[in-house]
Amino acid sequence: MIDATLGQIAQLSASEKESIVLIFGDKKMLPQAQYFLKERNITFALMDGQQTMYQLHYVKNLLLYLYLIEDKMRDDAMECLLRYNIVPYFEKTQIIALKKLANRKGLPCLRQLLRKGSYRRQE
């Protein structure tokens, strides 16, 4: 459907191509469309406030693992992991306490937690 739309756009004159919006009735199509256009190196913008598929909070919750595998110093990713992916969810007060301790030790949260046995002692 997007391919056909691009074909229609190609038939517009240069002036008619100056201001075009593709509005998707089904928001599930938006990520596919982004991928489709980018693969063809067609430049586009997202409407103000619209997030890329990788910025959706539930997608970000998945990507946290990748970011933490890449860089265990990333306290922002660690904080999100604790808050959104661990059940029971970590409360803000717990994270603040963890951060305070990490700062006192001069270590990022994950490194602190990954230290040998530090999270196994309570089992």
Place this chain on the structure above:
Amino acid sequence: MFETVASQRFLQEARISKEQIASLQHHLDLIKQSKLDTPISQLEQGIRELTDGPLSLLQDQEHKFEQVESILNTFRDWTIQDTIEEIRRHITFLDKHQGRTDLVLATVDYSKSQEFETVFLIWLNKVFRQRLCVSVSRAKQRLFLVGEERAFAMNNVLSQVPGGLYSKLSHTEVQTDYVHY
């Protein structure tokens, strides 16, 4: 230093429950065991085995789960490193072009209060009543409605559009109609 971190006093201070620690252990093990050259499929398997985590917690939210699945499908054969780089490239690509108006993508909800010379409303089948009004009124000059043939047939107004105002296109998988006003 480690002794302080691992001490009962620290854990009490942070008020971390046994359940949280037990769950955290599985997540951290997964992170520790994975390397940048680990395939996404392998990481995915580990994530699926988590009783909590981003996939388990989305089980009852079909739309969100499908989107995450779709991303996993895209990258399943990639390494973690390559996936991260591709995602960064995608975000950079969008950041670079944000603000341009010659081709903008939007959903119906985000298109409110904006106007464009040309509007393509894609997947008409999913747009009804007020949302249809919101969408079509974004167009200043040209409006294209794109959707499956049955979406036009089912609509009282669209089903009566003169033949000269639309074209019918056939695709391998989907029958698509255009209506051009």
